Amino acid sequence: MRYEEMKRRVEEVVESGQVPELIDSLGIFRLWTHDFTRHHHPTIIQVLLESEKERDESGNVMPNLIYLSREKSRVSPHHFKAGALNTLLRVSGVMTNSPIILAIDCDMYSNDPKTPLRALCYLSDPKIKSELGFVQFPQRFKGINKSDIYACELKRLFHINSTGFDGLKGPNHVGTGCFFNRRAFFGGPHNLVLPEIDELGPYWISRKPIKAQEILALAHKVAGCNYEHDYTNWGVKTGFRYGSLVEDYYTGYRLHCEGWRSIFCNPKRAAFYGDVPMSLIDVLGQQKRWSIGLLEVAFSRYSTLTYGVNSMGLLMGLGYSHYALWPLWSIPLAIYGFLPQLAILHGVSVFPKASDPWFLLYIFLVMGAYGQDLLDFTLGGGTVGRWWNDQRMWMIRGLSSFFFGLVEFSLKTLKISTHGFNLTSKINDDEQTKMYEREMFDFGVASPMFLPMATAAVLNPLALVQGLFGLFTYRGGGGEVLAMELLVVGFVVVNSIPVYEAMVLRKDKGRLPKRVCCSAVILSSALYVLGYFFFK
Incomplete structure (x- = not known):
């Protein structure tokens, strides 16, 4: 009932464009005007709780609680999440300057x-704190269905590989559940990059209340969308780093290159829980963005294969580099998804x-790779069912998000305008939840990202029937010839x-749209015809 009442009030505010005074008792929305939009509005900073004055019902001191919405302008770059985090970093530096920062x-x-x-x-450990940049907790999720059909748990990224990194310089930052040493955002452990004003320094201590006029004025200044125009170190040498859509990966990478170490903390009781996407298009859309961002790092002046190896070691x-080059796996996966099939046909x-004898090598490599992968997955707390879906999703990503991420990055590099393919599932939440709980894939929209996997799905059964037919009708060793295929x-x-x-x-409503199916059949026919000339 409370949720429905809140929903009704929010909808009324959105429809009318005005916030009633009763709701705005704290004055947060007093700057709201008819020109106020999510992409164009002034800075809003409101102190909701002040630790020096606020007490709970038991008389204990309450922590500071500050609402911040950074200034946005239609003509100024937003730098997305990294820009927002740098604004929070500066505002918190001016108002409280805590030495430890939680990003979640x-x-x-x-x-x-x-x-x-x-x-x-x-x-706080005196033996390691001078070089410890951050402590990373693994991402854990609530609501994952029994078999994790979309492999949202990402066990290798968040658990298995992070444990391996912990034996070197430590795990990468994965975007959430991370406690940072504020000093890490201002140069390497032995190379302090001084900020443009003393109040933003990692060791500055405010002697004034957070509601003091000069403190609030400075906080509004550093939250301005044009503030970084005059101070170009932000996002380059200080703060969260710009230059990639995966600012978390890039920031952690640059901190490690500067000499900082990290710690992987994985207690039995999950530190944080989050939600998982329940439709395939949401999963693939997110990972396509990751693919573009990873390639931006791999082919930048700070490439992991050159700058990274020189800075951190081999x-x-x-x-x-294993992560930065993820999207390139779309090439071998596409080859394995189409070439043997066309060869059989x-x-x-x-x-x-x-x-x-070389056939045995192929069998050894395939069985060895999948066997080791299954062993790592199960020893990391996974199940065989989840492992199967995880390797299935790896192939699906290779023919969808990885492939389209690689294409979009290539076109972007060539300065060619691209279409983002960012579609949203049209299925309502209740239907999505039911399908997800029943472990049914939710396609839902006619996305181009579904076309390569649908095409592979059309070609493979045809090739299987053709191959089995040849196996039972050809007397000259057809089974021996096409065994691997x-x-x-x-x-x-x-x-x-x-x-x-x-x-x-x-x-x-979660079925694969007919338009995608028909396009897959047409594309499969075209590939068959091209295969005739290729194998001729």
Whole structure:
């Protein structure tokens, strides 16, 4: 009832464009005018709680609580999340300047009140604190269905690989659940980059109340959208770093390059919990943005393979490169998704025969890679069912978000305008939740990102039927010739079962749209014709 009442009031405010005085008792919205939009408005800073004055019902001191909305202008760059974080960094420096900063996403919440104490155990340790830049907790999620059909847990990124990084210079920053040493944002451990004003320095201590006029005036100044025009170190040498859509990965990477170390803290009780996307298009859209941002780092002047290796050493440089070059996996995945299939359809073998000694090498590499991957996943607390969906999603990402991220980055590099393909699922929350709980893929929209995987799903069963037909009718060793191709095709077909269901069997709103299915059939036919000339 309270939620519905709040929802009604919010809708009334949006419709009328005015905030009633009863709601605005704290004066937060007094600057709201008819020109006030999410992309164009002045700075708003409001002290909601002041620790020197506020007490709870038991008489204990309350912490400072400050509302901030940075100034935005239609003509000024926003730098997205990194810009907002740098504004928070400056405003908090002017008003309180706490030496420890917690960065956490808005959709996550604390699950353990001892989490700050765990972080402070490291950040206060005299043996390591001089070079400790941040303490990273793994991302954990509530509401993941039993088999995690979209592999949103990202166990390797948030758990397995972070544990490995912890044996070197420490894990990367993953965007949330991270306690930073404020000093880390102002140069390396032995190379302090002085800010433009003393009040922004990491060791500055305010002697005035946070509601003092000069404090509030300076806080409004440093929150202005044009403030960084005159102080170009922000986002380059100080603060969260600009230059990539994945500002969390890039910032952690640059801090490690400057000489800072990090700690991976993974207690049994989750420190924070967040929500997971429940539609495939939301998952792929998010990871397409990651792909573009990772490539921006990989092919920048701070490339992980050159600058990273020179700054951090070979192992850390290669570890960061593993992520930075993620989107390039779309190339081999596309080859394995289409080449063996077209070869079977045209009666050509691209792998060694089963009697060839090289065939054993292929089998060893495939079984060894998947066996090690399964072992790592299960030892990290995963299940076989979740591992299967995780490797399935890896292939889906390769033919969708990785591929389109690579294309969009390439076009952007060539200064060619791109279409973002940013579509939103049209299915309401209740339907989405039911499908997710029943472990059914929600396609829902006619996104171009679904076309490559749908095309592969069309080609593979045709190739499998053709290959099996040849296996039972050809007397000259057809099974031996096409053994590896049939293994690859069969593996892809089994992984594509949710796609076949969405294309043929399902009638709900989460099915694969007919337009995508028809386009996939046309594209498959075109590839077959091209294959004729390629294999001729």
